[in-house]
Amino acid sequence: MKTFLNRRSVLTGPSHLVQIERENTAAPVSPDDREEAALAAAAGVTPEAPPTPTPMRPVTTLRQVQVVPSQVSARGVQIADTADIEWLAEEEALTPFRVFRSFDYSVSLLFHAKELTYYVALYQDGSLWRALKAADLEAAETAFLHFEEQATRLSEGETRRAQLEAQNEQLARLIARSEAQAERLRNDLQRRGAQEHAVSNRQHQVHKEVSQLEAQRVAAQAHLNKAHRQIHQLSLTSNEAIPHLPNR
Structure with missing residues (x-):
């Protein structure tokens, strides 16, 4: 029996104790079960207890055995x-x-x-x-x-090596060809520069010679003009010495 103190408000009256029955926790027995137990006792037979459930044993997971024959045997x-x-x-x-x-x-x-x-x-x-x-x-x-x-x-390595050797040989030929062409261009530029220098020197020499020849021509022309004047003067002088002949 449980005893609880039922507290009421002081306005309604004094507090008092109330008894409350404890709940029966045992499972109730049905009339049929009681009758079967009485008949079994009268017959001298001990009723069998209900079988205790056997706990489930864990099932071990089997590993999958992969029976794969070798590639050679399979073929x-x-x-x-x-x-x-x-x-x-x-x-x-x-x-x-x-x-x-x-x-x-x-x-x-x-x-x-x-x-x-x-x-x-x-x-x-x-x-x-x-x-x-x-x-x-x-x-x-x-x-x-x-x-x-x-x-x-x-043979992939051999294949790659052969390709690289061929590419390197081709690049070497292209490099040699390019260097030879560059050398020819350098020689052409040098030869052209030398020719241009020679032409420039020749032009300068010709211009100098032309100037000298022009000076010589001017001097010779002046000398010739002087000689012509002298000849003309001498001719006049010579003509004055000729006697005057009368006309018939």
């Missing part, structure tokens, strides 16, 4: 023995179906007719490096394309 291609291929090549038992070459790297698709086997060989500088074998042409062509891409990637 029906196997690693070949390089010694066998070299021996078959020496015996001339292999027929080349396809050949790819990029600088020092080459790929060959070979057919061994006796065993109906295809070989794909990757060479580096003429030496056998890697080899695969297949029982059908489609798988062998796939392996050939794989080796061809690998040889192309490996």
